Amino acid sequence: MRRRRNSGLGWTILVFVAMVVGLLFIASKWLNVPLSESVQAVAPMASAVIPAPASPARTDPIVVTATPAAGQPQTIVVVPNNPPPPSPMLVANDYVLAWSEKRYSDMYALLSNASRSAIDEKKFVARYTAIYDAATVQEIKITPGAPQMLALPNTGRLPVEVTFRTVRLGDIKEANTIPLTYEDGRWGVVWSPSLILKDLSGDNLVRMVPVNPQRGSILDRKGRPLAVQAYVIQVGVIPGDIKNEAAVLKAVSDYTKVPQADIKAKYSKAEPDWFVPIKDFPITQEADARSKLDQVDGVMLRHVAVRSYPNGDLAAHIVGYVSKITAEDLAKLGAKGYNADDYVGRDGIEAWAEADLAGQRGGKLSIVTPQGDLVKVVAEKPVKRGNDVYVSIDIDIQRKAEQVLGTQAGSIVVLDPRDNSILAMATSPRFDPNKFVTGYSDAEWDKILKDEKHPLLNRPVMSAYATGSIFKVITFTAAMEKLGYKADTQVNCAGQWQIPGTSIFLKDWKPEGHGILPFTQAITESCNAPFYDIGYKLNAMDPMILPSWARNFGLGEKTGVVGVQEVAGILPDPAWKLRVIGQSWFPGDAVNLAIGQGFFQATALQMADVYGILATKGLVRTPVLVQRVNTVEGQLVKAYAADEKGKLPAQQATLAALHEGMLRTGSTPQGTGYYAFQGFRTPMASKTGSAENQNPEAHAWFAGYAPADAPEVVIVVMLEGGGAGGTVAAPKARQMMDFLFPNTPPTPTPAKKP
DSSP states (O other): OOOOOOHHHHHHHHHHHHHHHHHHHHHHHHHTOOHHHHTGGGHHHHHTTSOOOOSOOOOSOEEEEEOOOTTOOOEEEEEOSSOOOOOTHHHHHHHHHHHHTTOHHHHHHTBOHHHHHHSOHHHHHHHHHHHHHHTTEEEEEEEEOOOEEOSSTTEEEEEEEEEEEETTTEEEEEEEEEEEEEETTEEEEOOOGGGTSTTOOTTOEEEEEEEOOOOOOEEOTTSOEEEEEEEEEEEEEOGGGOSOHHHHHHHHHHHHOOOHHHHHHHHTTSOTTOOEEEEEEEGGGHHHHHHHHTTSTTEEEEEEEEEEOTTTTTTHHHHOEEEEOOHHHHHHHGGGTOOTTOEEEESHHHHHTHHHHHOBOEEEEEEEOTTOOEEEEEEEEOOBOOOEEEESOOHHHHHHHHHHHTTSSEEEEEEETTTTEEEEEEEESOOOTHHHHHOOOHHHHHHHHHOTTOTTOOHHHHOOBOOGGGGHHHHHHHHHHHSOOOTTOEEEEOSEEEOTTSSOEEEOSSTTOOEEEEHHHHHHHTOSHHHHHHHHHHHHHOTTHHHHHHHHTTTTSOOOOSSSOOOOOBOOOHHHHHHHTOOOOOHHHHHHHHTTOTTOBBOHHHHHHHHHHHHTTSEEEOOBOEEEEEOTTOOEEEEOOOOEEEEOOOOHHHHHHHHHHHHTTTTSTTSTTHHHHTTOOSOOEEEEEEEOOSSSSOEEEEEEEESTTSOOEEEEEEETTOOOIIIIIHHHHHHHHHHHSOOSOOOOOOOOOO
């Protein structure tokens, strides 16, 4: 028997579908969503019960009725057959959002069919990208106005206020209009170039002319120039003027030493009227360059403002240098308006003060015809010259320090302890920063990189060494503060000292020894045995005592000097040795530290800071290299001074005893600095040092301050593998002191002393 069909269920489904369609139509009117989109989700179900009409399109409404099941009311749903097009606001809003977020491909997808047929997506994206990148647009802010429906059928527009926030030109504001059209069942943006920039039309172009300001100067404490803007002669090529390419390539390559293939690669993609720079030369070579290149068609020479270092290699490691920007630099600095032709600071003050020295970039954004005729200036911003940086060094003292160093690898640091400013910070060997502007040849650069003396290394702050006996001032202080030593405590300055419980003997620089001496005299004569013994005793009391006192003097950490990079050196203690070396701390480690040997290392600037603390009777401060930043008009932008870190936790009696021993170093025959400083009429407190290292000869050190009772100068001399401090470093210190205090006889020939 045939089963009876459940007609009630079928009618229930039909009624449900009709109600959904009706509700969707009502929602579409409220939400401005096309009905066709609203019913997509239920279309499969609806098609089963409401077949598509076969007759021509109707404009009258479709009435859908459903016969209810028994006991149910009849449902009638009226559905419009030809609903009006949806609101254009959905497309307009999506376009505005994509524009503000620079999603150019998403913008393209919202264009009308006619607009997309006029320009393909790749060109569309490329044009937006190129124009906004050239204009240095960082952010686009768009404020929509009230949408407008036009008299023409299915057309509308959205007024917008657009703000382009750029790096070089500031904010560019435009009132623009986004036109829209309804076609093929969808709204789309009617695109033209005016939607990139309001006044851009047709084949016209956007031209950005970036203008860089003059870079600020770097000056010494008296305002004398260390780095300034000057001019070079630049050799370049104008592609459109080349008549004989082979002749141009040969002439330019022969003069600049740039390979012909590299020259051709530089101008091959340039516009015919562009000047393509090949290489810069000092202005002094202009006559020579013109005599060889002026008659070659397509070659041009011009003056170009560049960075100049009028003193050559003087203070080069402090000043630093500039060089051509790299792709890596551009990734970071492009957002600040830098471009591929810019130079940026490298190392030293040039790098540290890049933001101040570079100034405020500017430029002009214009719309021009394909022939280059001006249509409109969209935006223009003047440049602002960079600020000037004043450093604390004195050119005269710096020059003397470099002369005294000569070709010997090493450092000389001169501080003024009254404000802890650096008067000189010399290093050897050095480099000429001008070569980074005009360009090193491959051979020259290879020579620098392979030089075992590392001429690019700023030794006073970037090289740390064992210091030898100039560290003993710290051990002396710890002994008086922690072990109860007095100035007149008698100590045994024997020729050797044995580590208790071992068969290890450590020697003094004087094999026969110095005898029994007052503690202060042990500093004067720099004997080792008492300091070995102090290191051992302090370690037995607490292995951290001596490292902690070294830390009180600022060792084991960076000095905090502003303007140059520096290293912290090494201050070993039990935790450091276990972490870095993987070994336990032994008494011998403390004994080595007590005389500035073993794992301990410090820079020349750190040791100058140590002796500055002694010169000021305990003031712990950062050294000062940068004094101030000024505008070109002389207005102060920022001032720098020594940061007060605190006070050395030592009694004045301790510092006075140490001062007494150091006074005799250069003023009595027993002192290790006497043969260099005999006859020097300005009282000076000093200490010599000779530090064993991997070289056959010791590192030679000298440290001191003068005048002893009212110090104006702290000096540290360090010579790599130079030998004994008393015979090598002390005489160079004497030359510096004769220059700084010109009231003494010439430097005598020293005898061999440590």
